[in-house]
Amino acid sequence: MLEAQYRGKEALRPVHDALVKYAASLGKDMEISTKKDQCRASPVQELRRDRSGDQNAD
Structure with missing residues (x-):
């Protein structure tokens, strides 16, 4: 995927x-997510919240 992006x-x-x-290097709670046209680095908790659709969850 990255080869195609670049x-x-x-x-x-x-x-x-x-x-x-x-x-x-920011810690084990960071997740690198490579998609077809982007790469995202986010705290794991934030990604779980995004996937659930609940923006107010902790």
């Missing part, structure tokens, strides 16, 4: 890799 924009891939490395 096809023609190979110079940006090191930026992505550095951001993913930094996000991972």
Whole structure:
């Protein structure tokens, strides 16, 4: 997936890799989620809330 995202924009891939490395260094509660056209790094709790559709859950 990442290869397709950065096809023609190979110079940006090191930026992505550095951001993913930094996000991972923030702790085990961070989750890196790669999608077809994006990559998201969020606290695991926030991702669970987004998936459930309940924006007010703790």
